[in-house]
Amino acid sequence: MFKTTVFAFGMAMMAGAGFAQDAPDADLTISAARNQLGVLEYCQAEGHIDGAAVEIQGRMIGMLAPAVDEEAVNAAYEKGKEGTVSAMGIEQTLADAAKTQGVDEAALCTQLAQLVQQAGAQLPQ
DSSP states (O other): OHHHHHHHHHHHHHHGGGSOOSHHHHHHHHHHHHHHHHHHHHHHHTTSSOSHHHHHHHHHHHTSOOOSOHHHHHHHHHHHHTTEEEETTEEEEHHHHHHHHTSOHHHHHHHHHHHHHHHHTTSOO
């Protein structure tokens, strides 16, 4: 489940600002992106990753249109900061995802950071 969510985040982010221009769809994309930022910040705070992916995620979010429902977007971000992936109809803590996959949180954080850094390599300078 976690890998599917990470993939969905990556696809939404690589689509950039042109993805989901309708307000409800755009807010889902922005919520997913902000949740992922929160998750990355959680991972960094736990010492699992450095700040490179957090910085890249922030740049990608800056490419998206503003949210219509800022309250929902902020709620998704806050869940991420607590270590919960909450996007695209999926809500699961990193701890639960790690247990399900037989790995630890650090491994999931590293995987997510690597995907974000790969997507970031495609961003315009």
